[in-house]
Amino acid sequence: MKLAMIGFGQAGGKIVDKFLEYDARTGSGIVQSAVAVNTAEADLMGLENIPKSNRVLIGRARVKGHGVGADNELGAEIAEEDIGEIQGAIDSIPVHEIDAFLVVAGLGGGTGSGGSPVLAKHLKRIYTEPVYGLGILPGGDEGGIYTLNAARSFQTFVREVDNLLVFDNDAWRKTGESVEGGYEEINDEIVRRFGVLFGAGEISADDDVAESVVDSSEIINTLEGGGVSTVGYDAEAVEEYDSGGLLSRFKGGNKDDMETTNTTNRINSIVRKAALGRLTLPCEIEGTERALLVVSGPPEHLNRKGIEKGRGWLEDETGSMEVRGGDYPLDEPSVAAAVLLSGVHDVPRIKELQQVAIEAQENIDEIQQESEENLEALVEDDEDELDPLF
Numbered sequence: 001m002k003l004a005m006i007g008f009g010q011a012g013g014k015i016v017d018k019f020l021e022y023d024a025r026t027g028s029g030i031v032q033s034a035v036a037v038n039t040a041e042a043d044l045m046g047l048e049n050i051p052k053s054n055r056v057l058i059g060r061a062r063v064k065g066h067g068v069g070a071d072n073e074l075g076a077e078i079a080e081e082d083i084g085e086i087q088g089a090i091d092s093i094p095v096h097e098i099d100a101f102l103v104v105a106g107l108g109g110g111t112g113s114g115g116s117p118v119l120a121k122h123l124k125r126i127y128t129e130p131v132y133g134l135g136i137l138p139g140g141d142e143g144g145i146y147t148l149n150a151a152r153s154f155q156t157f158v159r160e161v162d163n164l165l166v167f168d169n170d171a172w173r174k175t176g177e178s179v180e181g182g183y184e185e186i187n188d189e190i191v192r193r194f195g196v197l198f199g200a201g202e203i204s205a206d207d208d209v210a211e212s213v214v215d216s217s218e219i220i221n222t223l224e225g226g227g228v229s230t231v232g233y234d235a236e237a238v239e240e241y242d243s244g245g246l247l248s249r250f251k252g253g254n255k256d257d258m259e260t261t262n263t264t265n266r267i268n269s270i271v272r273k274a275a276l277g278r279l280t281l282p283c284e285i286e287g288t289e290r291a292l293l294v295v296s297g298p299p300e301h302l303n304r305k306g307i308e309k310g311r312g313w314l315e316d317e318t319g320s321m322e323v324r325g326g327d328y329p330l331d332e333p334s335v336a337a338a339v340l341l342s343g344v345h346d347v348p349r350i351k352e353l354q355q356v357a358i359e360a361q362e363n364i365d366e367i368q369q370e371s372e373e374n375l376e377a378l379v380e381d382d383e384d385e386l387d388p389l390f
């Protein structure tokens, strides 16, 4: 499906930048337009792929291009004050060509955490297209203010968007490594998982030999109804057949039973590993309201039977009667399954965040001081000239 992606804050901008790189590499065509919004000038300048004309610096009068130092109330205020500047960049998006908006933000900081719910609300008021959020939860070692920001922003963001897709940095940090150390890998993982999902909706029925194509309306229907979503993924390397070799045998319709059984079993086991392995937001999959299964890979390694079996298994495991599925032919030497679980309820990390928020509320003075110190350090140098670009 075609998305207008808006990266809010540093993490949001970097992830949207990576989606553009993924699009260029795989030809998936999911990013129709990309915009970055930030209060920190340096973060905007560090982006590589988002066009300069689509990078919006907000809050100039308040923080002079230095960021909001994890103060998400300030982030929200600035977003409200400068919504006109953000809209100026959104005006350049050909909205009739997109299927949905995707607002991407780290929920632990100040700018994206405070600003993304404000932007989502604004977009929903103006446009009829669905507005989805992709929210990144902070690592547990990042400090109280990050957790508190995430807890507050999460509640507001999930209310303002049509569906909140979540990635939890804390679940993806390697043992002994701080989250920062692993951002490159983490961002690759984010883009791979969501890229396969959204990319599936871009294949048209006459493209290649997709047996049961996922179209964008199936993604939209899975996300409809709101709530929180998580994505599972697993892949297995397979041999690609060249056109003069085995593939020609298959194309002749002589695919033997043995091969069909292997293909079906492989898909079935990849689907199980995807759903039961590490999710972007770990949770109990039982009780999921809706799900979508996308199986990608070389066409000769995909079959309807495998996908149907995987879908049936997902129905049993989740208890959901609304499990959609399809294939996504890709010219890659692996078969992969991406499982979108939409409307999940039993999420330990969210319960933990809510608890931490309650406790943090009790220590609010200390946390506010931490935030004020951060901000002071950032605006100390406020005599600097802003880059003429902004």
Ligand SMILES: Nc1nc2c(ncn2[C@@H]2O[C@H](COP(=O)(O)OP(=O)(O)OP(=O)(O)O)[C@@H](O)[C@H]2O)c(=O)[nH]1
Pocket (backbone or CB within 6 Å): 008, 009, 010, 011, 012, 014, 015, 038, 039, 040, 043, 067, 068, 069, 070, 071, 105, 106, 107, 108, 109, 110, 111, 112, 113, 136, 137, 138, 139, 142, 146, 169, 179, 183, 186, 187
């Ligand atoms: N996955 C991922 N998370 C990131 C990345 N950069 C920052 N984060 C997370 O995002 C949160 C901080 O948000 P940022 O986006 O850096 O902050 P911001 O929205 O720019 O706000 P301020 O810096 O406070 O103005 C933290 O919880 C980080 O763990 C990244 O490249 N990838």
